[in-house]
Amino acid sequence: MGVRVGILGASGYTGGELARLLCRHPGVELGLITSERNAGKPLSAAFPHLRGVAEGLRFQKLTAEAAQGCDILFGALPHKVSMSVVPGLLAAGQRVIDLSADFRLKDAAVYADWYGLPHQAPDLLKEAVYGQPELNRAAIPGARLVANPGCYPTSVQLALAPFVRAGAVDERLIVVDSKSGVSGAGRSPSEGTQFAELSDGFRAYKVERHRHTPEMEQELSRLAGRPLTIRFTPHLLPQVRGILSTCYLMPKEPRSAAQWRELMVEFYQGETFVRVLPAGELAGTAAVRGSNYCDLSVSLDPRTGWVVVLAALDNLVKGAAGQAVQNMNLLLGLPETAGLTQAPLFP
Amino acid sequence: MGVRVGILGASGYTGGELARLLCRHPGVELGLITSERNAGKPLSAAFPHLRGVAEGLRFQKLTAEAAQGCDILFGALPHKVSMSVVPGLLAAGQRVIDLSADFRLKDAAVYADWYGLPHQAPDLLKEAVYGQPELNRAAIPGARLVANPGCYPTSVQLALAPFVRAGAVDERLIVVDSKSGVSGAGRSPSEGTQFAELSDGFRAYKVERHRHTPEMEQELSRLAGRPLTIRFTPHLLPQVRGILSTCYLMPKEPRSAAQWRELMVEFYQGETFVRVLPAGELAGTAAVRGSNYCDLSVSLDPRTGWVVVLAALDNLVKGAAGQAVQNMNLLLGLPETAGLTQAPLFP
Amino acid sequence: MGVRVGILGASGYTGGELARLLCRHPGVELGLITSERNAGKPLSAAFPHLRGVAEGLRFQKLTAEAAQGCDILFGALPHKVSMSVVPGLLAAGQRVIDLSADFRLKDAAVYADWYGLPHQAPDLLKEAVYGQPELNRAAIPGARLVANPGCYPTSVQLALAPFVRAGAVDERLIVVDSKSGVSGAGRSPSEGTQFAELSDGFRAYKVERHRHTPEMEQELSRLAGRPLTIRFTPHLLPQVRGILSTCYLMPKEPRSAAQWRELMVEFYQGETFVRVLPAGELAGTAAVRGSNYCDLSVSLDPRTGWVVVLAALDNLVKGAAGQAVQNMNLLLGLPETAGLTQAPLFP
């Protein structure tokens, strides 16, 4: 008998991507999809593209009973909802990979400050394991609760980890200029994400304060072994999938362009899902669409001294559902790439 | 020892899709990719998205020697070039799945009329097997030369086959209004396919005469058992992938909407890659992106009498590379779905 | 003292286009914009692009008092709301150009059938003048109530008028395949018009029954002098602005391609906003973006006998706000092109 998994909140984009990946996964069976709005309808009612792919599945309301039959549950619920549901699931003996923001921050006060409400399960914050395999692999297999990273933080942390870990860059002068496709904003209709509003237009948003900032600072400070701050600016692209983060770092001591690249190559030695590009090539989102890859490139500007790191990933895959499946593979002791070997789709 | 396959003309979009599908195919090994322009470079020089997916492969020039090591060759060369190359490959004992237009028409005079040049290998036109598995499956396994259908014709033939085969519609009043994503125009740069020219714009082209018309008429006349003509209008969509063909048919005798749909459902009984949608749902290209599915829907307009059939497919997959792999599976006696089980990508 | 005009329901896309055109119009002053949702806010709160263009204007709630100061009112309210408001405005002595569907149909029973509710001001249906200047110019100047045509009907009627008026085509075999940019669906958020749902995808909708059908049939039957039916299929394009209607007509008697084109050229002699393209060129939406032009082209398919007419316009301008301003110019005795001479925007 195979492992049975479920998706809580399966009618949004992240839920749909989880369904796409899990129904073709060789080691597990997708046995549960929940949605309050679509309860009773087949998966294809929300996702016509999956007709015939996962035929029998119907949405159910999320109940303790429904959840019980699963070995692992993916939480694709909104933040705040997630922290009200997860404790019960854990108490019932289940393992949870939570894709909301609710269990990523270690400090309940930081959560309250950035999310504007008190955390309802602060005791779980310490137990939750931050699920970014390339930076935290050892801790994941034994976890009951995995906090799946945010899409922006995944890109930024992969971009900066080699350099902050090495203590090679000024921790007070990190500038991150990120651009995201609109699928990152979720499936709920809003004026700002209408086609006619976004098409042929580009804008920044939440320039002064975006909730992914403390997550990046927490994880990179941990890697650096000392506190660092990040000037983070998110932008909305007129495209569906993809995040490109352009990161500016000021070296503490001079290195050649080749040495900066070498630092990165060595750091990601053996990682399947991180592709460090050859010198002279630049990361872009088109090359990772639909896949679990994160592409990285490093450039040095000798005129101004800045090092420029580019990180590109698909926000719904490596930035969400794909990384969650990678975490599941680790929990189950499967090959980390199981179910994630689809090549990117281009053009 | 596995089966070894090669792609001739592998640096265009169709070639890239063949590479994407074949390098993840469980039953064959991709051993050859040719490109005059990129000879010597790795696959990722033309397709950065495939970096790490098919690592060792390098483009070669197309020579008899290079081709020899392969059991099956996919021809993704331009028409005219194809008919100059294929005879030699067959003579050398290879099997060829040709994705150009050169071997689709049975009549060399029709070819000369629509393509504006005499056919160079007219003897092969009779031997070539038209590779649309759902409509011509029995003939494919034994073929030396498979002519892979055009993208528009695949959609139109799947849409109309059940009705013309049944003799249910007026053969002189068939109107087909097709819309294609721009990847169908190939990868060679031209002013008309520049982003700035196409974006937020829509237009028809080749309204009076498009080369896919005789292909549709040939195949559907064969199915109908009598000659038919099609009024075919292609349009260019501001999108990358996808063809939607809206087909207007005038019934010879009245049937209910349910009966029209039933005709189609029965015709495609058991076909994995044709999804006949439930009554009330309409085919669209977003639901088939990146997959080998063709979605079909049927509507009846009781006011005017017209039956409206919609067919949606991904022009690079079911309309080209995916169907070619389906044909290869038939040639090799593999399960017809091998290597083609990727779910569509949405959003 | 200039003429003072107002826009009722000014925070949607049609309202925004009216504001854009009217605040640069040489003969009128935009003195009122209403919006229940935005009352009290400046125009730029809904339309940041108009900041500095129409600086002092603030949205008001729609009241009889607010409306009173205007000589002409543009109704950009939803259908059903419009027919509840317009009678009062007329009673108060104002002239109204209504952009909703409420006063376009002459027959209250047809309205009830297609809109699913009884008409609340059936007496006004006869008085209302259908505001398509090229086809109904003489009736407009004296009107109290102008019913501004729908976007699809404007394109279809301009495409077909020369041929149905001449009695040159079979009235029972008219097929119209229309494609519209998504701004035609309005500004209210819905899942189906989200960027991530629409981008790189194309689909038909309301295939069996779209409310613009009776409007086209009414106007074209009037021109033809006998009843005709239209098989009309609307589609949604992944673009913001533009409608292309591809129309299929079956000649009653043979004519050459040049003669078909000549019929059209003569019909539109002297019309500024209709551009009949030279033989060999095809109408597309990119050439009319942001302008009040409708581009037309005619092709003949000698193989099948069909005549194919293409009509391209900007659904928000010639299909809505621009045509409304054209009607206003006629009401006021101004040059018909006043305020409408902006060249299209390309690329």
Added chain:
Amino acid sequence: MGVRVGILGASGYTGGELARLLCRHPGVELGLITSERNAGKPLSAAFPHLRGVAEGLRFQKLTAEAAQGCDILFGALPHKVSMSVVPGLLAAGQRVIDLSADFRLKDAAVYADWYGLPHQAPDLLKEAVYGQPELNRAAIPGARLVANPGCYPTSVQLALAPFVRAGAVDERLIVVDSKSGVSGAGRSPSEGTQFAELSDGFRAYKVERHRHTPEMEQELSRLAGRPLTIRFTPHLLPQVRGILSTCYLMPKEPRSAAQWRELMVEFYQGETFVRVLPAGELAGTAAVRGSNYCDLSVSLDPRTGWVVVLAALDNLVKGAAGQAVQNMNLLLGLPETAGLTQAPLFP
């Protein structure tokens, strides 16, 4: 008799925009358009959208004779070609507004370094007037040769001018992350600007060295009164029009957010084409499409100390043709806004 103007190299996107603006300009007559490729054809052969707008105009080859009849010539030729043509025009007594990069840099050695070839008319570099009216207005009216600024530099210089002029920010820590629509790459077909390559994708380019960098540094150093360096990263957006530059500045001394904004408001007091947004609103490209506006916003990040300035403009208008017309108005003593009052187009 009106002023007669001409466009040299009129078949690219910048040339098309100049034609669009000039043929509706109240104070000049567009009398000449040149194109080697399209000589003899009407303007609408290259720009179908301008059919009927500038009817009689036909492209000519560029000759001294053809140019002679014009009072002012707009050079929309490629760099290098421009510097070979402009000296002759000046010698013949004409005034030139040059939109190429050839006369923007003051130092021929810097030109040779960044453009990779020696300057052919170094004597003119001193005479040429840098045509950014908001920053250099006084010098323009008397010029024989106006060097029209680059698209990126226009945005960056407007964003930074108030702060570097005030000496308020660290001149060695300026980071500019710019994103441009693809029309900035011109109309010549290339693989990288094909629709299928760009759509739903985003990437950086020329990260280590982009030719607009020395232009920005020259102009901003001049304003600052001391040398400054800029870390400049250009990116390519999947959209046609629009540049958004996100600029990071490190204050020399603390100021409140309101004070930073006030600095900018005062600096641009009275400028029609610069819109400093209210606190809390962020500049985006959708609000300036098709217009000569540049929108600016300022934010302060108290956590990290960085000031973030956003500048949005339409690269073909304020970044090219619109600014050139603004310069022409200054040369002719016309109101600076003549022919530039079109409202932006949204959506």
